[in-house]
Amino acid sequence: MRRTARSAIIGLGFSELSRAPIGSIADLAASALRAALDDAGVTLAELDGLLLVQSETAERGALGVRLRDDLGCGDLALLNVIEAKGSSVVQMVQQASLAVEAGMARMVACVFSDTPVVPNTGAGQSYVRPTTLSGIDGWEERYGLFGAIGTYALAAQRYLARFGLDDSHLGAYAIACRKWAALNPLALLRKQLDLDTYYASPFVVQPFRLLDCAFPVNGAAAVIVTSVARAAAAGRPTAFIHGMGQGHNGYSGLRTNDDGTTGGRSAARRAMAMAGIAPADVTMCQFYDAFSFSGLFALEDCGLCEAGEAGAFVAAGSTSPGGVLPVNTGGGHLSSYYLQGMTPLSEAVIQARGHGGLRQVARNDVILVNGSGGCLEFHAAMIVSPHETLA
Amino acid sequence: MTTRPDDSAQTSVQSATDVFLAFLAKRDLRVARLRSSGKFIDFAELNRVRSPDDCEWVRASGRARLFSYVVYHRQYHPDFPVPYNVAAVVLEEGPLLISTIAAEHQALLVDMPLTAAFDDAGRLIFRP
Numbered sequence: 001m002r003r004t005a006r007s008a009i010i011g012l013g014f015s016e017l018s019r020a021p022i023g024s025i026a027d028l029a030a031s032a033l034r035a036a037l038d039d040a041g042v043t044l045a046e047l048d049g050l051l052l053v054q055s056e057t058a059e060r061g062a063l064g065v066r067l068r069d070d071l072g073c074g075d076l077a078l079l080n081v082i083e084a085k086g087s088s089v090v091q092m093v094q095q096a097s098l099a100v101e102a103g104m105a106r107m108v109a110c111v112f113s114d115t116p117v118v119p120n121t122g123a124g125q126s127y128v129r130p131t132t133l134s135g136i137d138g139w140e141e142r143y144g145l146f147g148a149i150g151t152y153a154l155a156a157q158r159y160l161a162r163f164g165l166d167d168s169h170l171g172a173y174a175i176a177c178r179k180w181a182a183l184n185p186l187a188l189l190r191k192q193l194d195l196d197t198y199y200a201s202p203f204v205v206q207p208f209r210l211l212d213c214a215f216p217v218n219g220a221a222a223v224i225v226t227s228v229a230r231a232a233a234a235g236r237p238t239a240f241i242h243g244m245g246q247g248h249n250g251y252s253g254l255r256t257n258d259d260g261t262t263g264g265r266s267a268a269r270r271a272m273a274m275a276g277i278a279p280a281d282v283t284m285c286q287f288y289d290a291f292s293f294s295g296l297f298a299l300e301d302c303g304l305c306e307a308g309e310a311g312a313f314v315a316a317g318s319t320s321p322g323g324v325l326p327v328n329t330g331g332g333h334l335s336s337y338y339l340q341g342m343t344p345l346s347e348a349v350i351q352a353r354g355h356g357g358l359r360q361v362a363r364n365d366v367i368l369v370n371g372s373g374g375c376l377e378f379h380a381a382m383i384v385s386p387h388e389t390l391a
Numbered sequence: 392m393t394t395r396p397d398d399s400a401q402t403s404v405q406s407a408t409d410v411f412l413a414f415l416a417k418r419d420l421r422v423a424r425l426r427s428s429g430k431f432i433d434f435a436e437l438n439r440v441r442s443p444d445d446c447e448w449v450r451a452s453g454r455a456r457l458f459s460y461v462v463y464h465r466q467y468h469p470d471f472p473v474p475y476n477v478a479a480v481v482l483e484e485g486p487l488l489i490s491t492i493a494a495e496h497q498a499l500l501v502d503m504p505l506t507a508a509f510d511d512a513g514r515l516i517f518r519p
């Protein structure tokens with residue numbers, strides 16, 4: 001059955017991306033938005049929708065609906081801030097898609113902006129907050145479980161032990177991502193890695209080394225979402241949105257479903273069902289991989305590898321340049337730039353529009369994008385394609 | 392906790408979490424079991440128990456297994472000098488909780504058997 005796309009992304013823009021202080025969250029958001037409008041060939045006056053995502057770790061209200069006034073937008077038909085942890089950016093684009101499909105808005109900008117890297121502090125410090133897994137106030141803090149890194153490392157250690165894997169598999173994932181980053185001029189870490197270099201990287205929270213963790217940057221990115229008809233009329237390079245799904249079932253990377261999956265399985269399945277495709281039809285993945293383990297786990301959670309097989313799949317080069325299933329072709333969170341959900345989304349748009357340069361993947365027909373947060377508790381997924389219809 | 396107006400005459404009811412912590416302060420590890428279903432309640436669900444009267448508090452056997460563990464090598468907080476381990480422990484009765492293991496981290500193995508104990512500060516810990 002042929003299915004027509006739900007909506008279309010016709011513009012992508014970035015602010016400057018830097019490890020140095022380069023401006024406020026709102027300034028960077030405005031800069032990315034203007035770049036995305038230019039890229040789409042759309043004027044600010046034509047924009048009638050604005051959706052925003054700020055980092056959970058940024059000051060509350062750092063990116064709020066008053067950005068509309070700062071930008072000098074017209075009479076917006078849609079304006080909101082989306083918050084669902086690591087699934088926020090994918091959810092934001094889903095909401096934009098629903099709005100243009102319903103005719104509520106015609107041209108919607110989706111913007112993410114963050115400034116986690118501050119002078120004289122390790123970037124990781126911005127993410128250090130006590131986590132609450134038990135629901136008992138202060139319980140985890142008493143044991144020094146700080147940051148998302150702690151809970152993800154717990155999930156990773158359990159996963160490695162369950163399937164008899166070790167940190168060489170985490171390393172293989174980091175190395176594969178770096179191979180892609182070497183081909184990406186936007187990526188901040190492009191020097192090739194091998195296992196020796198990986199093992200020499202210091203442990204942060206074992207089993208995670210520094211090289212298993214996202215590379216935070218200050219910066220923003222924005223996309224412009226419009227209807228399929230308007231995209232066709234514009235005649236510009238387009239990434240079509242075919243499927244959208246979410247999954248939030250209370251299970252996490254630490255307490256999975258009995259079969260080892262989380263809500264990520266539901267989100268991916270729902271997105272694929274809407275697009276009328278199966279896991280075997282996916283030709284490329286762009287995952288939210290703030291930790292190496294997240295990328296490995298997503299391959300299994302999304303149904304692209306059997307449980308426990310992602311490590312060997314990645315180590316064999318299957319996700320690397322030239323592999324059968326390219327994953328995080330810009331370098332992902334570990335090697336390119338950590339703009340949370342905008343990292344996988346932006347790379348999906350680049351690949352779908354054929355703008356990948358040296359890293360462009362020929363088989364860009366069906367791209368799975370995911371976003372997840374909490375400790376793999378909140379999930380959203382999308383199917384993106386250069387094709388207006390999928391056979 | 393919000394209180395309905397018609398509850399205002401009552402003295403404040405302890406939440407299930409408060410009950411758990413009160414036992415623990417007496418170095419008594421208890422697990423909540425729903426009277427209706429006989430099911431043990433995970434700690435993450437304690438604050439969703441509507442009334443503490445819905446559950447009974449069973450003394451935990453103290454036997455547990457190491458579900459997972461991590462070792463902090465980077466110091467995030469002055470009270471936690473590195474290296475130290477944080478563990479996810481599954482009690483024999485089923486509930487999972489975060490704790491720490493009184494052992495060198497090189498000796499830790501996922502699924503190893505553990506026994507509940509209390510450290511000098513009265514904090515629940517586990518020993519291999």
